[in-house]
Amino acid sequence: xxxxxxxxxxxxxxxxxxxxxxxxxxxxxxxxxxxxNCRLTVGVSGREKSGYHVKIENIPTFGLELDLEEQRxxxxxxxxxxxxxxxxxxxxxxxxxxxxEQYGLGREGAEIEITSEIPLSAGLGSSAAxxxxxxxxxxxxxxxxxxxxxxxxxxxxxEKLVQGAASPIDTAISTYGGYVLVERNEVKRLRLPELDLMxxxxxxxxxxxxxxxxxxxSLKTKTLVAGVRERKELFSGIFDPLFDAVDELTAxxxxxxxxxxxxxxxxxxxxNHGLLDAxxxxxxxxxxxVKVSQELGALxxxxxxxxxxxxxxxxxxxxxxxxxxxARIKAxxxxxxxxxxxxxxxxxxxxxxxxx
Amino acid sequence: xxxxxxxxxxxxxxxxxxxxxxxxxxxxxxxxxxxxNCRLTVGVSGREKSGYHVKIENIPTFGLELDLEEQRxxxxxxxxxxxxxxxxxxxxxxxxxxxxEQYGLGREGAEIEITSEIPLSAGLGSSAAxxxxxxxxxxxxxxxxxxxxxxxxxxxxxEKLVQGAASPIDTAISTYGGYVLVERNEVKRLRLPELDLMxxxxxxxxxxxxxxxxxxxSLKTKTLVAGVRERKELFSGIFDPLFDAVDELTAxxxxxxxxxxxxxxxxxxxxNHGLLDAxxxxxxxxxxxVKVSQELGALxxxxxxxxxxxxxxxxxxxxxxxxxxxARIKAxxxxxxxxxxxxxxxxxxxxxxxxx
Numbered sequence: 186x187x188x189x190x191x192x193x194x195x196x197x198x199x200x201x202x203x204x205x206x207x208x209x210x211x212x213x214x215x216x217x218x219x220x221x222n223c224r225l226t227v228g229v230s231g232r233e234k235s236g237y238h239v240k241i242e243n244i245p246t247f248g249l250e251l252d253l254e255e256q257r258x259x260x261x262x263x264x265x266x267x268x269x270x271x272x273x274x275x276x277x278x279x280x281x282x283x284x285x286e287q288y289g290l291g292r293e294g295a296e297i298e299i300t301s302e303i304p305l306s307a308g309l310g311s312s313a314a315x316x317x318x319x320x321x322x323x324x325x326x327x328x329x330x331x332x333x334x335x336x337x338x339x340x341x342x343x344e345k346l347v348q349g350a351a352s353p354i355d356t357a358i359s360t361y362g363g364y365v366l367v368e369r370n371e372v373k374r375l376r377l378p379e380l381d382l383m384x385x386x387x388x389x390x391x392x393x394x395x396x397x398x399x400x401x402x403s404l405k406t407k408t409l410v411a412g413v414r415e416r417k418e419l420f421s422g423i424f425d426p427l428f429d430a431v432d433e434l435t436a437x438x439x440x441x442x443x444x445x446x447x448x449x450x451x452x453x454x455x456x457n458h459g460l461l462d463a464x465x466x467x468x469x470x471x472x473x474x475v476k477v478s479q480e481l482g483a484l485x486x487x488x489x490x491x492x493x494x495x496x497x498x499x500x501x502x503x504x505x506x507x508x509x510x511x512a513r514i515k516a517x518x519x520x521x522x523x524x525x526x527x528x529x530x531x532x533x534x535x536x537x538x539x540x541x
Numbered sequence: 542x543x544x545x546x547x548x549x550x551x552x553x554x555x556x557x558x559x560x561x562x563x564x565x566x567x568x569x570x571x572x573x574x575x576x577x578n579c580r581l582t583v584g585v586s587g588r589e590k591s592g593y594h595v596k597i598e599n600i601p602t603f604g605l606e607l608d609l610e611e612q613r614x615x616x617x618x619x620x621x622x623x624x625x626x627x628x629x630x631x632x633x634x635x636x637x638x639x640x641x642e643q644y645g646l647g648r649e650g651a652e653i654e655i656t657s658e659i660p661l662s663a664g665l666g667s668s669a670a671x672x673x674x675x676x677x678x679x680x681x682x683x684x685x686x687x688x689x690x691x692x693x694x695x696x697x698x699x700e701k702l703v704q705g706a707a708s709p710i711d712t713a714i715s716t717y718g719g720y721v722l723v724e725r726n727e728v729k730r731l732r733l734p735e736l737d738l739m740x741x742x743x744x745x746x747x748x749x750x751x752x753x754x755x756x757x758x759s760l761k762t763k764t765l766v767a768g769v770r771e772r773k774e775l776f777s778g779i780f781d782p783l784f785d786a787v788d789e790l791t792a793x794x795x796x797x798x799x800x801x802x803x804x805x806x807x808x809x810x811x812x813n814h815g816l817l818d819a820x821x822x823x824x825x826x827x828x829x830x831v832k833v834s835q836e837l838g839a840l841x842x843x844x845x846x847x848x849x850x851x852x853x854x855x856x857x858x859x860x861x862x863x864x865x866x867x868a869r870i871k872a873x874x875x876x877x878x879x880x881x882x883x884x885x886x887x888x889x890x891x892x893x894x895x896x897x
Contacts, residue, residue: 427783
């Protein structure tokens with residue numbers, strides 16, 4: 186069993202946005218993602234008794250507490266039912282169990298405290314961020330040796346355990362920060378200049394939503410990906426060329442970022458948005474945010490991440506290159522009931538700060 | 542000079558909708574258009590004095606009167622300034638002049654009265670309908686021999702004279718009715734079953750709009766087509782595959798109509814809409830109509846015809862396959878400030894009714 190080397194650990198990680206190529210990337214085309222300066226922190230500290238006590242706060246729209254205790258030699262999970270909160274906690278629970286299994290850690294238990302600026306179910310990688318930060322903090326706290334690469338692999342394994350499937354993009358961004366290019370399912374880090382973007386989020390899950398619906402939402406990405414797969418099969422002759430288009434679009438977008446050509450970059454965002462609409466992942470409320478941004482003079486706007494469907498409340502996020510129109514776009518988004526955040530791309534990845 | 546054979550002629554023609562493939566068709570891919578049961582009628586009757594007197598009424602949003610007189614051997618055009626009305630009248634004037642030149646007709650002049658149910662600048666082919674019905678009525682009134690084919694060619698020539706360029710689709714639909722497939726720039730008539738659709742129109746041109754803006758709007762289609770051409774050149778590697786997608790989409794849509802597969806037809810409309818958004822012809826207000834229709838349960842929805850831009854007020858039309866949700870969609874469209882019309886596709890073309 187590894188020994189406890191520090192009294193307290195804070196692991197902080199960034200959220201991610203997919204700039205270009207989401208959904209299509211599932212079939213091997215290029216996609217570009219970036220870290221944004223919107224972070225999640227996991228603190229791990231000692232505890233009087235055995236078992237794990239998890240406290241999550243400042244997560245947009247809700248907080249929760251979880252007690253993961255060893256009872257009669259087994260494990261028990263008790264938490265207040267904050268409906269959709271079960272979703273966030275599933276990653277923490279899976280991370281603890283994964284580390285227990287892999288490294289035999291933790292009979293002595295720990296206090297885990299999560300604070301986050303990342304909206305949930307918004308396509309900004311809050312699940313991956315939770316996995317990376319929890320794994321990193323627990324590994325550091327219990328003195329499990331290993332590099333960033335190992336942390337990313339563990340976190341990706343945990344995300345897959347909970348979701349059934351997970352893209353390595355999100356955990357790579359939360360671990361390394363910066364930019365990541367996915368090409369033929371390989372994840373590569375890229376050095377690119379910073380961008381000033383706006384993220385508009387519809388959601389998170391309303392507190393009033395019942396738990397059945399919340400469970401459905403926890404499967405949102407899976408449902409959306411499955412929907413695209415189904416349509417791809419039904420309309421193969423139509424969908425196939427779109428993959429070539431998006432692959433080339435991502436490549437052209439990288440050049441536009443390198444060259445600082447904002448007008449071109451924005452136009453590419455608009456094209457990518459239309460293609461996401463064509464494959465069926467743009468619900469009314471997200472469309473509204475994109476269209477009002479374009480009308481108000483944004484250089485470009487698109488859905489980012491998994492997108493959404495109308496019957497799941499249109500929850501999800503859009504990405505805007507606002508140019509000179511930032512203030513007006515933000516106001517319009519807020520009127521439309523969205524959370525609007527100014528963000529910078531390409532920032533720092535995982536930061537671990539021990540306290541002795 | 543041809544002789545007057547009847548006292549009064551009424552020529553009535555249908556509006557058209559492009560079901561699939563608009564814009565892309567400019568580059569040789571397949572497009573499908575249909576007549577809808579929304580018509581324009583031109584009546585021609587005798588006049589006491591020489592010259593032409595044109596009266597246009599029931600055209601959604603405005604009416605106007607024009608006097609085209611022979612003065613001192615030349616021609617003079619006087620009309621009340623209803624701003625944008627100049628646009629509609631331009632086709633009538635060009636049709637008269639074209640027939641004067643081609644067939645030497647009309648020193649004796651005529652009364653021309655136009656009534657229309659077709660919204661203007663809405664992508665429903667009101668210009669082509671005006672050309673076909675005016676040409677047909679004047680030819681019949683003055684006893685100029687010729688078949689439907691000759692009428693369509695004359696009308697297309699007149700539309701080109703006014704606009705600089707014109708697709709033969711609109712005049713073909715107004716002349717022949719039914720369905721028209723355009724394939725490698727060839728226009729072919731198709732026999733397909735009738736569809737129950739809804740058309741939602743934003744516009745027409747507000748009376749308050751100044752004439753500069755109205756002139757811009759009269760060039761709307763040209764501007765939109767030029768915008769697509771520009772983006773196609775700027776982003777060729779991305780746009781090129783989209784043309785293959787739309788070509789295949791139109792072919793699949795024809796099969797879906799033949800097989801009465803409404804679910805598939807609707808899904809194809811949704812895909813086509815996304816691709817129109819990708820090439821930049823979906824402004825906020827038209828997007829809103831499509832998205833609210835999809836959210837309310839339409840089987841499919843898309844922009845139809847030229848589309849629009851935000852800085853031209855988002856004027857244009859959408860086409861909806863409403864399924865069971867017609868009443869709710871209509872209400873939502875009206876709330877959004879659109880004119881919503883239930884239409885049937887594939888109906889009768891040019892009808893000429895003489896009165897003796």
